[in-house]
Amino acid sequence: DTEVTQTPKHLVMGMTNKKSLKCEQHMGHRAMYWYKQKAKKPPELMFVYSYEKLSINESVPSRFSPECPNSSLLNLHLHALQPEDSALYLCASSQGGARTLVNEQFFGPGTRLTVL
Amino acid sequence: QKEVEQDPGPLSVPEGAIVSLNCTYSNSAFQYFMWYRQYSRKGPELLMYTYSSGNKEDGRFTAQVDKSSKYISLFIRDSQPSDSATYLCAMSPLSGGSYIPTFGRGTSLIVHP
Numbered sequence: 312d313t314e315v316t317q318t319p320k321h322l323v324m325g326m327t328n329k330k331s332l333k334c335e336q337h338m339g340h341r342a343m344y345w346y347k348q349k350a351k352k353p354p355e356l357m358f359v360y361s362y363e364k365l366s367i368n369e370s371v372p373s374r375f376s377p378e379c380p381n382s383s384l385l386n387l388h389l390h391a392l393q394p395e396d397s398a399l400y401l402c403a404s405s406q407g408g409a410r411t412l413v414n415e416q417f418f419g420p421g422t423r424l425t426v427l
Numbered sequence: 428q429k430e431v432e433q434d435p436g437p438l439s440v441p442e443g444a445i446v447s448l449n450c451t452y453s454n455s456a457f458q459y460f461m462w463y464r465q466y467s468r469k470g471p472e473l474l475m476y477t478y479s480s481g482n483k484e485d486g487r488f489t490a491q492v493d494k495s496s497k498y499i500s501l502f503i504r505d506s507q508p509s510d511s512a513t514y515l516c517a518m519s520p521l522s523g524g525s526y527i528p529t530f531g532r533g534t535s536l537i538v539h540p
Contacts, residue, residue, distance in 0.1 A: 315470075317470075344527075351435065351513075351532075351533075351535075352532060352533075353515060353530035353531060353532045353533055354471065354530055356527060359527065367527070399468070399470075401470050401471070403470075415461055415473055415476050415528075416517075416528060417473060418463075418470035418472070419470050420469055420470045421468075421470045423468065
């Protein structure tokens with residue numbers, strides 16, 4: 312299985328809602344990532360988990376809360392979002408770890424989020 | 428100056444043309460180079476990766492790295508309308524650990540029949 316899956320594909324939420332994005336991979340990768348991508352822009356890193364521990368938080372507002380329940384799953388909990396948070400949210404995974412010399416990332420299809 | 432520069436295009440070519448997509452970079456520590464293809468409203472798909480200067484070929488795609496000039500290219504031969512997508516270059520150091528790639532902004536390619 313060489314796939315990263317994400318659910319839901321589309322999400323529309325109000326500014327007072329609480330929702331979660333889910334990501335799953337079964338490639339045995341130990342690093343997982345959340346990216347945000349606006350139209351015609353490159354992916355913008357939000358969080359990195361390495362061996363289920365949060366290793367990078369790129370100064371993301373607290374209304375975004377990541378969670379890594381196990382080595383295959385990654386969640387992004389959303390609360391009190393703003394309309395400017397509307398974007399494509401991408402999950403990626405890579406082998407990761409100190410013994411890995413190369414680190415190509417495999418991306419999921421993304422969740423298209425619209426905040427009203 | 429951004430670490431990775433990539434012309435956003437769009438680049439419009441006729442079917443069958445040879446396409447050249449390029450990125451320049453400023454960080455000498457970058458040793459590992461990747462090309463991703465992203466269709467509209469989809470996640471990026473890893474096309475090719477290389478960590479040495481020179482050429483690497485895979486079917487219609489050739490990745491080229493010139494570390495002395497800090498310049499990388501992706502060539503697409505016999506381009507098809509299905510190649511129409513945004514092509515992102517990405518690069519990272521090669522020293523172990525969980526290094527995060529730095530992405531270019533992507534070049535939009537349109538191949539018209």
